[in-house]
Amino acid sequence: MFNYLSWQEHHPQLVGPARRGAGQLVQTLFFVGVRPGAGSERLQEQLRLENQQHHDLIQSNFVDSYRNLTIKTMMMLEWMSAHCSTTARFAVKVDSDIFLHIPNLVDLLLRPDTSTSGYMTGLVWWHSPVLRNPGNKFYMPKEVIAEPAYPPYPLGMTYILSLDLPGKILKVSRQIKPIFIEDAYLGMCLKRLHMSPTGPPRDDMFLVDARHPLSPCALSRVIATTTTSMPQMMSYWRRSQQPETHC
Template sequence: MIDVRSLMQLSACFQISLSLPIGHVYLHISTLCEALWLWLSRMLLRRKTGFFLMVTICLLLISIWKNYHIPPPPFNGAQLPPEPIPSREKPAAIISRPSLLISPRCEQNLSMANVSGFFDLPTRLQDFMYYQHCKHFPLLLDLPNKCGGADGSSDVFLLLAIKSPPQNFERRQVLRDTWAQERPHKGVWIRRVFMSGTSGAGIAKRRLNKLMAVEHKKHGDILQWDFQESFTNLTLKQVLFLEWVKECCPRVRFLLNGDDDIFAHTDNMVDYLQGVHGNDGGDKHLFTGALMEGTGPVRENNKYFVPVQVQASDSYPAYCSGGGYMLSGHTANVLYRMSRFVALHPIDDAYMGMCLDRAGLKPSAHMGVKPWGLNIPLVKEDTFDPCFYKDILMVHRFMPAQMYLLWDQVNDPKLRCWSDGTA
């Protein structure tokens, strides 16, 4: 006969375990196991093994243990901050400020599964829609004093904000050695930050993060957030960067926002920005680059595909191509405020246009920004002739070795070109 008293002990212990907070469940799991063992011993002594009942209860215990002991896996890089990496630098250089470390955990929006046609979309867009509402991720590598602190940030005339995934070590070093050098020019300062998320998973991700920390310790120029790098997360990177600007560099005069494969003639940028009449960047709007007007979402299934489930409208507000554009510090702060009310979009440059539109502002065109390269008329001409590049502001795109060559030639004091009559 089955021992009814032992079964009652098991039931009571089980009910108590389920009603307790997670932190106290472990003790009652062990109590439950002890009661189960006592009951099984009695059954064996009476030659009543109750085999199927034993299996059922064991499976129940395993289920309870898994549910309470193993937390649900994070998605999309929204993980708790890793253990701090030992450093001889000041802790703030590696570990970000507490206000930005403590970010709300991003939970999947399961209601998106009810959207018509959701499961017919590419996985990357399903993931984007599941987590579209998430705009807060912790900083792993921070630069709280890059601009001299919030009060001193007005001393930074041009901040180069360069999007660069963790694995692009070589590109970042090339830029440090060429156009992204931190230096004064014509009496004003040029500063540099690289914006990055995380890449990979498991050991590979941890290894990359450690390498990034070593690189950051040496150069002091990396902002890294704990979200997964992807094309659709470029918008998230922009919003997080704008938040950082508001916190750490609110009085910066101007910014260049660009990719790590562009060639930027930063001397020309400073010359242009110093010549903008009546705008020192502090309280006037400026957002300029390769202007895109009359465009809309791409409905074909490619890299730029935006389904109607994400945007029903067939048009975008005017925006500038995301390869590279310049903006004033004033406009950067306006964009951050607007981003709090504009839902994330998988196309980052179009999203900037949406935020500008929300603020009642317009982007402008600059002929010196060439996101699709230069249109060199003669086939026989050398496409890397520095004379083609000495007057531009920005060109997309170059390999690292090409960047070294071009920067050296453009800055050669002996350079002579037909266009300026010096050849």
């Protein structure tokens, strides 16, 4: 098991120059759990070898499954709180099918109106209803959540948070019964902290149901978008390295 590796054991990558002319250090890490059953030992050895080569895996002892995403999220926050609060200002969580446009992300984080405390943003769902149909994937009974709607939260595809928040969220989470919808649970924690996520400056910065392929204009504006395949994600990455196209 190679969980809770120290920050200094990883190798930061210089990303830049950003459009504002300042290169920024961006650390990429992959958080994983374990997979029980047949093939688990072989998979674990593959992970060990990959981490030995790239030094970018953080693993904890929980079953890595969709229903355990809240456990995974809290593990990530715990690691961030322990290792990142004095070495970085922001963290960005992205799903594995997300293309993240690093220069556009850095531009957002360098804006003078982007707060370095109490800040969380992404594609914010402001009035997401609690679904009561037992046949729905996101069904939640009234005995678990009585309210008809969740507090505001950024969709789990991608969210950005200032690094004063992980410790605060962890503290209040002890008072809130966990649910398996991890992004909605973060919204519940923010509400307990008397905080609310911040909407992005533009709606086209975070795309959950994008029209592919993205146009040059759309790609020049986006920070994060879902993708349908690895080749598509790589295509967006290559295009993002080319001279900028403005709308």
